[in-house]
Amino acid sequence: MNFISYIISYPFIWLFSRLPMRVLYVISDILYFLIFYVIGYRKKVVASNLKIAFPTKSEEEVTKLSKQFYHHFIDLILESIKSISISKKEISKRYVFKNPEVINDLAKQGKGIMLVGAHQANWEWFLSSPLVLDTTVYATYSQLSNPYFNKILKQTRSKFGTVCIKTTETIKVMHKNFLNNSSGLHLLLSDQSPMVHKTLYWKDFFEVNVPIHTGAEVLAKRFDYAVAYYAVKKIKRGYYEAEFKLITDTPKAYENFEITSIYLAMVEQEIKEQPSYYLWTHKRFKHKDKYEEWLLLKKNKK
Structure with missing residues (x-):
């Protein structure tokens, strides 16, 4: 079938x-x-x-x-x-990276980079980033159940040089690259809702207490990666501008979840600037009433 x-x-x-x-x-x-x-x-x-x-x-x-x-x-x-x-010429015209030097300077220093972002504007065309970034770009993806469409998905996202890795293989690939001193850049979009039983941290998002993905911060600290944010603005129909913002190049100097909190504030600000272009079909606030349940689960694990 x-x-x-x-x-x-x-x-x-x-x-x-x-x-x-x-x-x-x-x-x-x-x-x-x-x-x-x-x-x-x-x-x-x-x-x-x-x-x-x-x-x-x-x-x-x-x-x-x-x-x-x-x-x-x-x-x-x-x-x-x-x-x-889409061709290199067309996507380079329609999806402009405002300041790739932020990433390229880190790459020149030999830093691995954890790039975090949101499901805002157009994140799919980030696949063109290898055209302007001087480091290997890794992007995680959830494997499709249909192997034929999964192959097309990987081919499309890697056509300009992005290396696609399954979500379940992220840590394995990062560890291997770390040992080989070839860390590259890893993109994680961490703005959606995690499962309650896997949550480590809750934080106000649009003044609503919700569970937050913390994997990007945890991995950045484990492998001493710089953490950068990329914001995407829709300039007009079919045209976008991406801007890189360095959060830190010394992640281990931050308290637990402090980097995640900074990231979440940046996501919220980006959404407020162009609220029509966020992925509102995702049930971002579906666990907003489960904080007490999470505390109980956490207590029972001890």
Whole structure:
């Protein structure tokens, strides 16, 4: 069945990827109408997230943000499909890295780099970063159940030089690179919600106490990696600008979870600047009422 679904659908996906961007955006406008007004994909989740994050906004303002989000969300899906065939020239024009020297200077010093970011604007086109960064770029991914589409995913994300590794192999690869003194850059998007029983840290996010992923900080301290943040702004439709911000090149000097707190504050600020472009379909606040349950689990483990 995996092969059948692949041979039926992939030719259409490939053809879509070959279309000019202006044609894809016409299709995106049509799909927006169907998904927002007819199908209503996760509309309640998006509205709920926006109301929690921006409690002072009116219903009209929340609806406006929701519509803007869905317009962008469909664009993002089609831009991701376009990644299959997009050229170096086109992606370099549409996805600009404002200050790659922040990363390149660290690489020249022989530092391994933990790059953290958010599901904001367009994170899929970060696959073009090897075109401007003077270090090996590693990106984690969750393996797809369909092996044929999983192969296409890896090929697409690695077309400009990114090395894709499964989430479960992250520590193994980092340890091997550390021993070989060839650490490179590891990208982790750590803004979504972890499972409660695996959580080590809770923190206010948009003034709501939620569980937080801490793996980036833990690994940075273990391997003495510099920690940098990358923020992405949508300049206009189909055009983005990514900016690197150094958090620290001495992670072991920070108290536990201090780096994570700095990272989370940067994510929140980035979202506030362009709230329509965050991945609001994810249930980011789904565990907000489980802090007491987590404390009990933690106590029982001792």
